[in-house]
Amino acid sequence: MQLPKQVQIKEVGPRDGLQNEMTFIPTEEKIRLVNRLSETGLNYIEVTSFVHPKWIPQLADAVEVLKEIKRHDDITYAALVPNSKGLERALDAGVDEVSVFMSASEGHNKSNINKSIDETFPVLKEVVDGALAAGKTVRGYISTVISCPYDGYTKPEQVVYVAEKLFEMGISEISLGDTIGVGVPTQVDALLQEMLSFYKAEQLAMHFHDTRGTALANVMTSLSHGITKFDSAIGGLGGCPYAKGASGNVATEDLLYLLHEMGIETGVNLKKIQQTALSIEGIIGKKLSSKLAAIARGEEQSCRIS
Amino acid sequence: MQLPKQVQIKEVGPRDGLQNEMTFIPTEEKIRLVNRLSETGLNYIEVTSFVHPKWIPQLADAVEVLKEIKRHDDITYAALVPNSKGLERALDAGVDEVSVFMSASEGHNKSNINKSIDETFPVLKEVVDGALAAGKTVRGYISTVISCPYDGYTKPEQVVYVAEKLFEMGISEISLGDTIGVGVPTQVDALLQEMLSFYKAEQLAMHFHDTRGTALANVMTSLSHGITKFDSAIGGLGGCPYAKGASGNVATEDLLYLLHEMGIETGVNLKKIQQTALSIEGIIGKKLSSKLAAIARGEEQSCRIS
Numbered sequence: 001m002q003l004p005k006q007v008q009i010k011e012v013g014p015r016d017g018l019q020n021e022m023t024f025i026p027t028e029e030k031i032r033l034v035n036r037l038s039e040t041g042l043n044y045i046e047v048t049s050f051v052h053p054k055w056i057p058q059l060a061d062a063v064e065v066l067k068e069i070k071r072h073d074d075i076t077y078a079a080l081v082p083n084s085k086g087l088e089r090a091l092d093a094g095v096d097e098v099s100v101f102m103s104a105s106e107g108h109n110k111s112n113i114n115k116s117i118d119e120t121f122p123v124l125k126e127v128v129d130g131a132l133a134a135g136k137t138v139r140g141y142i143s144t145v146i147s148c149p150y151d152g153y154t155k156p157e158q159v160v161y162v163a164e165k166l167f168e169m170g171i172s173e174i175s176l177g178d179t180i181g182v183g184v185p186t187q188v189d190a191l192l193q194e195m196l197s198f199y200k201a202e203q204l205a206m207h208f209h210d211t212r213g214t215a216l217a218n219v220m221t222s223l224s225h226g227i228t229k230f231d232s233a234i235g236g237l238g239g240c241p242y243a244k245g246a247s248g249n250v251a252t253e254d255l256l257y258l259l260h261e262m263g264i265e266t267g268v269n270l271k272k273i274q275q276t277a278l279s280i281e282g283i284i285g286k287k288l289s290s291k292l293a294a295i296a297r298g299e300e301q302s303c304r305i306s
Numbered sequence: 307m308q309l310p311k312q313v314q315i316k317e318v319g320p321r322d323g324l325q326n327e328m329t330f331i332p333t334e335e336k337i338r339l340v341n342r343l344s345e346t347g348l349n350y351i352e353v354t355s356f357v358h359p360k361w362i363p364q365l366a367d368a369v370e371v372l373k374e375i376k377r378h379d380d381i382t383y384a385a386l387v388p389n390s391k392g393l394e395r396a397l398d399a400g401v402d403e404v405s406v407f408m409s410a411s412e413g414h415n416k417s418n419i420n421k422s423i424d425e426t427f428p429v430l431k432e433v434v435d436g437a438l439a440a441g442k443t444v445r446g447y448i449s450t451v452i453s454c455p456y457d458g459y460t461k462p463e464q465v466v467y468v469a470e471k472l473f474e475m476g477i478s479e480i481s482l483g484d485t486i487g488v489g490v491p492t493q494v495d496a497l498l499q500e501m502l503s504f505y506k507a508e509q510l511a512m513h514f515h516d517t518r519g520t521a522l523a524n525v526m527t528s529l530s531h532g533i534t535k536f537d538s539a540i541g542g543l544g545g546c547p548y549a550k551g552a553s554g555n556v557a558t559e560d561l562l563y564l565l566h567e568m569g570i571e572t573g574v575n576l577k578k579i580q581q582t583a584l585s586i587e588g589i590i591g592k593k594l595s596s597k598l599a600a601i602a603r604g605e606e607q608s609c610r611i612s
Binding site: 001003185186187189210212214216217219220251254257258261262263290295 | 488490601
C-alpha cells in the first residue's frame with residue numbers, strides 16, 4: 001500500500017460541529033474547548049464562523065471566542081467568513097486564516113447561500129481580496145462534491161469548475177466536502193482522479209461526514225491518491241440539530257486511530273483528543289457517536305467469540 | 307479501482323450478535339428474526355451456536371430455533387459447533403453447514419476454548435469428520451487474525467499455520483476474524499498478501515468488527531484483493547454484553563450501503579434489512595449502533611454547512 005508518511009488534521013469541531021448543535025454552548029465553554037484542543041498537538045483549528053447570527057445563532061459569539069482563546073504560535077486559528085461584513089469582524093478578532101465556502105451543486109448553494117453558483121463568486125472574491133490584502137491566507141470549502149440533497153449526484157467537472165474560480169481568486173487550498181455523508185470510495189476515486197489532473201494533492205483537503213459509516217473508507221481512497229490534509233471534528237460533532245444521534249463530521253479521534261495504526265504521523269495526541277471529546281459530552285448534553293470516544297468511556301469490548 | 311462485481315453476505319447476527327446480548331431473547335423472537343432475514347435476499351444465515359448452554363446461555367435454545375425456522379431452499383442455514391456433542395445436536399436439528407472455530411493466537415484460544423492451539427485441532431477434526439460424513443459442508447473461523455487481547459499483534463504466518471491445518475481437515479472456507487475490532491487496512495493488506503500466496507480468494511471470507519470504525523475501510527482493502535465473502539450482523543449486533551453502546555460486528559446494512567453504492571451486487575434488499583434491524587431494537591432493548599439503522603429511524607441529516 002502506498003500511503004503518505006504524514007497527514008495534517010484540520011480540526012473543525014468548534015465550528016462545523018458546534019454550529020449544528022441544538023443548544024447554544026456558553027462562550028466560556030467554547031473558549032475552554034479551543035484551549036484544550038490547542039494542547040493536543042493540532043496545528044490547525046477552525047474556531048468559529050462569521051456568518052450572521054440570524055442564520056447561526058449558535059456561533060453568535062464568534063468575535064469574543066476568537067479574541068479570548070489562548071493562542072499558540074504554531075497553530076493556525078481559522079474561521080468561516082461569508083462576506084465583507086463578516087471579514088471585517090473576523091479581522092478585528094484577529095483571525096489567522098479565512099475560509100470561504102460555496103457548493104458544487106446549484107440546489108445546495110441556493111438553499112445554503114441563497115444565490116446561484118455564478119452569483120456567489122463575486123461575493124467570495126470580495127472576501128478573498130480583502131483577506132489577502134490584510135495578509136491572511138484563504139481556504140475554500142466546496143460542499144456537496146459527491147452528491148446534493150436537491151440535485152442528486154455531482155459531476156466531478158462541476159467541482160473543477162468551482163475550484164478553478166476559487167483558485168483564480170488566490171486561495172491556497174480547497175477542502176472538498178461530502179456534506180451529506182453519502183460518498184463511497186469509487187466516487188471519491190473518480191472525483192480525485194479528475195481534480196488531480198488539474199491540481200496538486202497539496203492544494204486539496206478532504207472533508208468527510210460519517211453519516212453512513214463510509215468516512216474512513218473514503219479517507220483510505222484519498223490517502224492512496226496522496227491527499228495529506230483531512231478535516232475532522234472532535235467527537236464526531238456536527239450531526240444535524242434536528243436528528244438526535246445522527247453522526248456528523250468524521251471524528252478526529254477515529255481518524256487519528258486509523259492513521260496512527262498505519263504508521264502515519266499527525267503530531268496529535270490521540271489520548272488527549274479522546275479526553276477532550278469526553279469533556280464536552282456533558283456540555284453538549286448528548287453522547288458522542290465516535291467509536292474512540294466510546295472506547296475512552298471504557299466501553300471497549302473483547303468479548304467471547306465462540 | 308478494481309473491485310469484484312458480486313459479493314456474498316454471510317449474516318451472523320442471530321449467532322454472533324445475539325450471543326453477546328445481555329438478555330435472553332425469547333425463542334420465538336429469534337425464529338421471527340431468522341424468518342424475516344430469510345425474506346431479505348440473503349442466501350447464508352448463521353442461525354445459532356451449539357456451544358454448551360453453560361457457556362452461552364443466550365443460545366440455549368439452538369435446537370428449537372434451528373428446527374422451527376421456515377427454511378428456504380436457496381438459503382444455507384449454518385450453526386457454530388464446538389465438539390462432537392454439539393455436532394450431534396446440530397445434525398439432529400437439521401443444520402445445513404457446520405462452522406468450527408478457533409483462534410490464531412494462543413492467549414485468546416486458551417481463554418475462549420481452554421486449550422492450546424495444537425490441542426484444539428483433534429477436537430475440531432472430529433467435528434469436521436463427522437459433519438463431512440453426514441454430507442454437510444464445513445466452514446472454519448479463525449479469530450484474532452490481526453491482534454489478540456492477550457498476545458498483541460498476530461503474525462500472518464500464524465494465521466496460515468492454523469488455516470493449513472483446517473483446510474487439511476476438509477473444510478471448504480475460512481472466515482478470518484478481527485475479533486476485537488482493532489484492525490486497519492495496512493494490517494489486512496499484509497494478512498491477505500500472505501494468505502493469498504497459499505489460498506484462493508474464494509476460500510476466504512472476512513469477518514470484521516467495527517469497534518474502532520475501521521470495518522468498512524478494511525472491507526475495501528479486502529475487496530481490492532478479490533475477496534467476495536463477508537460476514538456481517540444485522541444492526542451491528544455483537545457488542546460486548548458488559549459494555550453498553552460498544553459496537554460489534556460490522557452492520558449488514560452499512561456493508562450493503564457501501565457495496566451497493568459502488569455497484570457491487572449482493573442480492574440483498576437494503577430496505578428490508580433496515581426494517582428488520584429496527585424491528586429488533588425493542589426486543590434487545592437498546593438502540594443499534596449501525597449508521598443505516600439511524601437513517602432508517604429518520605435521523606438522516608442534510609443540515610446547514612455554511
